[in-house]
Amino acid sequence: MTEPHLADVPDVLLREFAAVVGETHVLTGDATAGYAVDWTGAFHGHTPAVLRPGSTAEVASLLALCGDAGVPVVPQGGNTGLVGGGVPLHGEVVLSLARLDRLGPVDTSAAQVTAGAGVTLQQVADADPALDLGVLIASRGSATVGGAIATNAGGLRVLRYGPMRSQLRGVEAVLSDGTIVSHLSGLVKDNTGYDYPGLLAGSEGTLAVVTAARLQLVPRAAGPVTVLIGLDSLGELHELASRALREVPGLLSAEFFTAAGLAVLAEHAGLAPPLRAPVYLLLEAAGPGAGEDLAALAGDLPVAVGTTAADRARLWAYRERHPEAAGFLGVPLKLDVSVPAAQWVRLASEVAGVLHAVDPDARVIIYGHVADGNVHVNVVTAAPADGRHEEAVFGLVISLGGSVSAEHGIGALKAPWFPLVRSDAERALFTRIRSAFDLAGILNPHVLPR
Amino acid sequence: MTEPHLADVPDVLLREFAAVVGETHVLTGDATAGYAVDWTGAFHGHTPAVLRPGSTAEVASLLALCGDAGVPVVPQGGNTGLVGGGVPLHGEVVLSLARLDRLGPVDTSAAQVTAGAGVTLQQVADADPALDLGVLIASRGSATVGGAIATNAGGLRVLRYGPMRSQLRGVEAVLSDGTIVSHLSGLVKDNTGYDYPGLLAGSEGTLAVVTAARLQLVPRAAGPVTVLIGLDSLGELHELASRALREVPGLLSAEFFTAAGLAVLAEHAGLAPPLRAPVYLLLEAAGPGAGEDLAALAGDLPVAVGTTAADRARLWAYRERHPEAAGFLGVPLKLDVSVPAAQWVRLASEVAGVLHAVDPDARVIIYGHVADGNVHVNVVTAAPADGRHEEAVFGLVISLGGSVSAEHGIGALKAPWFPLVRSDAERALFTRIRSAFDLAGILNPHVLPR
Numbered sequence: 084m085t086e087p088h089l090a091d092v093p094d095v096l097l098r099e100f101a102a103v104v105g106e107t108h109v110l111t112g113d114a115t116a117g118y119a120v121d122w123t124g125a126f127h128g129h130t131p132a133v134l135r136p137g138s139t140a141e142v143a144s145l146l147a148l149c150g151d152a153g154v155p156v157v158p159q160g161g162n163t164g165l166v167g168g169g170v171p172l173h174g175e176v177v178l179s180l181a182r183l184d185r186l187g188p189v190d191t192s193a194a195q196v197t198a199g200a201g202v203t204l205q206q207v208a209d210a211d212p213a214l215d216l217g218v219l220i221a222s223r224g225s226a227t228v229g230g231a232i233a234t235n236a237g238g239l240r241v242l243r244y245g246p247m248r249s250q251l252r253g254v255e256a257v258l259s260d261g262t263i264v265s266h267l268s269g270l271v272k273d274n275t276g277y278d279y280p281g282l283l284a285g286s287e288g289t290l291a292v293v294t295a296a297r298l299q300l301v302p303r304a305a306g307p308v309t310v311l312i313g314l315d316s317l318g319e320l321h322e323l324a325s326r327a328l329r330e331v332p333g334l335l336s337a338e339f340f341t342a343a344g345l346a347v348l349a350e351h352a353g354l355a356p357p358l359r360a361p362v363y364l365l366l367e368a369a370g371p372g373a374g375e376d377l378a379a380l381a382g383d384l385p386v387a388v389g390t391t392a393a394d395r396a397r398l399w400a401y402r403e404r405h406p407e408a409a410g411f412l413g414v415p416l417k418l419d420v421s422v423p424a425a426q427w428v429r430l431a432s433e434v435a436g437v438l439h440a441v442d443p444d445a446r447v448i449i450y451g452h453v454a455d456g457n458v459h460v461n462v463v464t465a466a467p468a469d470g471r472h473e474e475a476v477f478g479l480v481i482s483l484g485g486s487v488s489a490e491h492g493i494g495a496l497k498a499p500w501f502p503l504v505r506s507d508a509e510r511a512l513f514t515r516i517r518s519a520f521d522l523a524g525i526l527n528p529h530v531l532p533r
Numbered sequence: 534m535t536e537p538h539l540a541d542v543p544d545v546l547l548r549e550f551a552a553v554v555g556e557t558h559v560l561t562g563d564a565t566a567g568y569a570v571d572w573t574g575a576f577h578g579h580t581p582a583v584l585r586p587g588s589t590a591e592v593a594s595l596l597a598l599c600g601d602a603g604v605p606v607v608p609q610g611g612n613t614g615l616v617g618g619g620v621p622l623h624g625e626v627v628l629s630l631a632r633l634d635r636l637g638p639v640d641t642s643a644a645q646v647t648a649g650a651g652v653t654l655q656q657v658a659d660a661d662p663a664l665d666l667g668v669l670i671a672s673r674g675s676a677t678v679g680g681a682i683a684t685n686a687g688g689l690r691v692l693r694y695g696p697m698r699s700q701l702r703g704v705e706a707v708l709s710d711g712t713i714v715s716h717l718s719g720l721v722k723d724n725t726g727y728d729y730p731g732l733l734a735g736s737e738g739t740l741a742v743v744t745a746a747r748l749q750l751v752p753r754a755a756g757p758v759t760v761l762i763g764l765d766s767l768g769e770l771h772e773l774a775s776r777a778l779r780e781v782p783g784l785l786s787a788e789f790f791t792a793a794g795l796a797v798l799a800e801h802a803g804l805a806p807p808l809r810a811p812v813y814l815l816l817e818a819a820g821p822g823a824g825e826d827l828a829a830l831a832g833d834l835p836v837a838v839g840t841t842a843a844d845r846a847r848l849w850a851y852r853e854r855h856p857e858a859a860g861f862l863g864v865p866l867k868l869d870v871s872v873p874a875a876q877w878v879r880l881a882s883e884v885a886g887v888l889h890a891v892d893p894d895a896r897v898i899i900y901g902h903v904a905d906g907n908v909h910v911n912v913v914t915a916a917p918a919d920g921r922h923e924e925a926v927f928g929l930v931i932s933l934g935g936s937v938s939a940e941h942g943i944g945a946l947k948a949p950w951f952p953l954v955r956s957d958a959e960r961a962l963f964t965r966i967r968s969a970f971d972l973a974g975i976l977n978p979h980v981l982p983r
Contacts, residue, residue: 192775193874193906235724246722248731249699262958271905272696272871272939274685274735275947275954276963276981281698281731285724302779325642329752332782332820370782371822421722424643455721456643489722497725504725508712513726515969520962531726 092131092176096152100134103144108135108182118159118177119170122225126167126495130157133177139255139263139294142178146292147261149176150523156259157527158288160200160230163222165417166494168287168530169230175528180229183294186210194300195252195269200229200293204236207298214300217244219336221403229293235285237490239336242328242454244301246490248284253297256283259523269297282516287492288527290520304335304369309395310377313360313385317431320362324453325424327380333370339363339431340450344408345401347448351411352404357387357397364453365402367395405450409461412446416472418460420480421489427456430483434460437475442466457489470499477503498532542581542626546602550584553594558585558632568609568627569620572675576617576945580607583627589705589713589744592628596742597711599626600973606709607977608738610650610680613672615867616944618737618980619680625978630679633744636660644750645702645719650679650743654686657748664750667694669786671853679743685735687940689786692778692904694751696940698734703747706733709973719747732966737942738977740970754785754819759845760827763810763835767881770812774903775874777830783820789813789881790900794858795851797898801861802854807837807847814903815852817845855900859911862896866922868910870930871939877906880933884910887925892916907939920949927953948982 100109110118110133118133120126136142149156155175162169171177183199189211190196196210204223208216220226220238230236232254237246244250255265256279266280283290314320317339324337341362348354368377374390389395409415422430435447444465451459462472477487477500487500502510513531518524550559560568560583568583570576586592599606605625612619621627633649639661640646646660654673658666670676670688680686682704687696694700705715706729716730733743764770767789774787791812798804818827824840839845859865872880885897894915901909912922927937927950937950952960963981968974 190873190875235728237722237724241722245699248728249695258958258962262961264956264958264962266955266959268934268936269873270871270934270936270939271874272687272691272902272907273936274687274938274940274942275936275951276735276943276959277732277740277966278685278698278735279732279959279962279966282727282729285726285728290727421720423640423719424721425640452722457722484718484720486718486720486723486725488724489720490724492724493726501725505716506714508708509714509716509726509729511712512708512714512729512970516727516729516966519965519969 092154096148096154097132099148100132100145104134104136104141108137110135115177118179121167121170122163126170126172128171129174130171130177131174133179135179135182137182139257142257142292142294143261143263145178146257146259149525150259150261153523153525155525155528158233158292160227161203161222161225163226164230164234164494165491166496168234168492168494168527172495172529178292180227180294189214189300190269193269195297196300197267197295197297198228199295200227202228204228204231211300213303215303216298217250217301218247221406228296232284232293232296233286233288234492237455239338239452241452242337243335248281250298251280251284251296252299254280254283254293255295256291256293258291259521259525267295267297285492287494287530289517289531290526306373307335307367307369307395308374308377309365309367309389309398310381311357311387311398311401312364312366312381313358314362314364315360317362318428320364321428321453323364323380327366328454331368331376331380333368333373333376334366335369336365336367337452337454338365338402339453340402340405344405344448344450347408347411348401348404352407354401354404358385360385363401365398402450405448409446409448409463413463416462416464416468418462418473418476419489419491420460420476420485420487421455421457422480422483422485424456426483426485427453430480430485431458433479434458434476437479438462438472441471441475445472455489473500493531495529501532542604546598546604547582549598550582550595554584554586554591558587560585565627568629571617571620572613576620576622578621579624580621580627581624583629585629585632587632589707592707592742592744593711593713595628596707596709599975600709600711603973603975605975605978608679608683608742610677611653611672611675613676614680614684614944615941616946618684618942618944618977622945622979628742630677630744639664639750640719643719645747646750647717647745647747648678649745650677652678654678654681661750663753665753666748667700667751668697671856678746682734682743682746683736683738684942687905689788689902691902692787693785698731700748701730701734701746702749704730704733704743705745706741706743708741709971709975717745717747735942737944737980739967739981740976756823757785757817757819757845758824758827759815759817759839759848760831761807761837761848761851762814762816762831763808764812764814765810767812768878770814771878771903773814773830777816778904780830781818781823781826783818783823783826784816785819786815786817787902787904788815788852789903790852790855794855794898794900797858797861798851798854802857804851804854808835810835813851815848852900855898859896859898859913863913866912866914866918868912868923868926869939869941870910870926870935870937871905871907872930872933872935874906876933876935877903880930880935881908883929884908884926887929888912888922891921891925895922905939923950943981945979951982
């Protein structure tokens with residue numbers, strides 16, 4: 084890593100920042116520490132200053148100052164990203180959107196709400212007792228609206244409601260020259276001009292700083308039922324999940340994990356398996372007939388059913404604690420990949436084999452979202468982590484027509500692999516799009532290599 | 534209108550076109566007539582040549598030739614647009630995508646298909662007996678995939694499946710310098726780089742020429758039931774439609790029209806009303822319990838029910854023939870507007886009044902998609918059609934936070950009103966985005982003014 088360019092932010096600029104947001108909201112020195120490392124501790128950076136604007140106008144003034152001075156900026160939300168996209172790895176100024184925490188009244192006739200970038204996803208979900216946010220991710224309590232848009236967050240209900248992009252009905256954002264663009268009226272249909280809100284979703288803070296969003300809400304799930312089903316093979320599991328997609332109209336989630344991960348959780352976290360099988364499918368559905376539909380689907384297979392909140396939480400824990408499982412064995416490499424539906428069984432069946440070919444003693448734990456073709460591959464390496472593990476997994480994924488990042492983004496972590504999944508022509512286009520938005524060339528320069 | 538620049542395409546360029554696609558597929562003179570006017574006859578243009586490429590590579594070669602020569606190009610699909618976006622109004626070359634009509638095999642495991650730009654929406658809908666295209670528009674038999682993407686087509690099932698953008702899982706497109714960008718693997722989750730497929734949706738042929746698309750299909754509606762309900766007021770109608778959205782899980786469509794339009798259809802098209810009321814709500818739902826859900830919703834209101842294909846078609850005809858209704862009275866001005874859900878009753882109630890204030894003898898027929906906040910306003914004018922009618926309607930729409938184009942696009946028709954709904958900052962951004970894609974500056978120059 085190159086030396087952070089802390090000297091690039093002169094005192095006079097710090098004073099100009101303070102004139103915009105107040106001295107309290109320009110953090111320097113030790114006060115910046117928590118903003119310079121991600122929540123997992125995997126990415127460590129340094130920053131000369133953390134700026135905490137309290138309004139869109141302040142964001143605009145700060146970006147104009149940074150743009151004029153050519154000072155690189157990393158926007159940061161809840162800092163729950165998994166690819167280092169929100170960490171000042173090269174001494175960038177951190178623009179924290181946490182104080183943009185205004186949550187507007189819910190428009191119940193449209194089932195929409197306008198939320199500041201710093202509002203957490205949980206706060207959006209709790210805004211109205213009859214409504215919910217369609218996106219459900221484990222970090223819902225700390226991940227924020229702005230970050231979830233920037234990374235196009237996916238999670239546990241994509242099969243029903245799509246990712247964060249699908250919830251967007253408008254955004255307000257600031258370009259790096261301080262220009263504000265805003266389109267928050269929340270129209271379901273509006274074919275006037277280019278859909279830049281959708282483009283900002285998944286742009287990882289490289290195009291503009293989202294300051295607020297108009298979000299579509301969904302009906303809160305009525306009478307949710309959760310089942311955990313044991314199966315003999317990934318092929319059978321995929322087939323059953325595909326049937327669930329067709330035959331269970333109220334389906335919300337279709338998650339999988341394996342005996343390998345569950346054994347680790349049983350040993351280290353005391354999670355006793357409710358049933359024993361090589362692979363597990365967790366399904367959740369809601370609405371009229373959901374319980375009957377799931378029971379009909381499970382047939383004679385071993386199954387555990389949860390209808391109360393406590394029982395459902397108990398079943399979900401087997402899946403939701405899987406991200407921790409590999410951590411009990413060492414420091415895991417976390418790879419988030421996806422393939423077309425028809426290739427999912429091959430990916431899930433073969434990924435451990437290709438890893439063991441380069442690192443016979445590696446421990447591999449897989450789990451994820453079966454309906455989305457998405458597998459989270461966690462590897463505790465025995466051989467040196469010199470890129471060989473990524474090469475093995477990504478090579479398999481690409482041979483199956485898949486993506487090296489299903490829902491986490493490219494960030495810093497996957498930048499070296501970006502050219503494997505996007506052509507020269509596409510990356511040249513991305514660079515031009517980026518220049519069209521980021522006139523000052525200062526937004527997240529280390530993310531999405533040009 | 535300025536004189537078409539027919540002289541701008543020299544014979545040598547025509548010969549180069551022919552070398553790419555064959556002489557048969559370079560149309561000139563009288564053979565171009567059908568491509569120079571839209572299907573309604575509202576937009577008349579002229580073109581020096583219609584080019585009919587048979588492959589993406591041919592599209593790339595043709596665009597490279599046009600780009601080098603600086604010859605403006607209008608891409609054209611089924612030519613069913615309503616705002617003049619596909620007509621060579623200023624003597625542009627027409628690039629017809631009709632021959633890109635390859636429809637790939639349906640991937641049933643993903644419920645996806647890859648379709649050439651020239652495939653009709655009906656062909657996509659018919660590709661698999663168990664699956665359907667989520668977008669249903671009246672022109673389904675002639676509108677093509679490329680044009681439906683370029684205009685982000687909406688239609689009758691947006692409340693359930695979203696517009697064309699929501700069906701996209703990837704595109705192949707050609708930039709104006711002849712570069713091909715392609716991302717057709719159909720991944721449900723793929724956070725690698727910018728979502729340019731979504732941006733091309735609704736870009737009206739100004740960014741790139743879409744040559745193929747990977748489309749998500751939806752389950753074919755099982756046991757659809759259609760009901761036509763008579764109500765006393767637009768307020769009651771909106772309330773009932775809102776209840777339907779909440780209480781009928783299988784809801785597919787919620788359409789409205791009024792006694793004014795139905796009277797015209799009864800007189801001129803022999804469509805006898807099945808029941809009499811000031812306003813009508815047409816609902817369609819499918820799946821388990823759909824009929825019971827709709828019956829419960831209608832309660833004691835006057836209702837006509839269709840469960841057979843013939844009965845459903847009969848009820849749909851009242852709504853689907855409304856676009857013709859105003860035509861029996863004269864040449865109508867067709868305005869397609871939308872507002873936030875909470876403002877829909879005001880828009881639908883007040884639009885005739887604001888029109889009569891500027892043209893007391895105008896005939897006004899409204900109908901449309903109540904769940905989307907979308908109203909189609911058809912006006913047969915008595916006063917001169919000098920813009921006063923648009924000003925009156927758009928003024929009301931904008932005062933309610935709405936859009937001057939819900940689903941038709943800006944095209945040529947609405948170009949004068951574009952600055953009313955998009956800020957200077959947004960339009961400047963659009964211009965830069967356009968330049969990032971259309972390096973040669975030749976794509977649909979008369980659409981989306983810079």
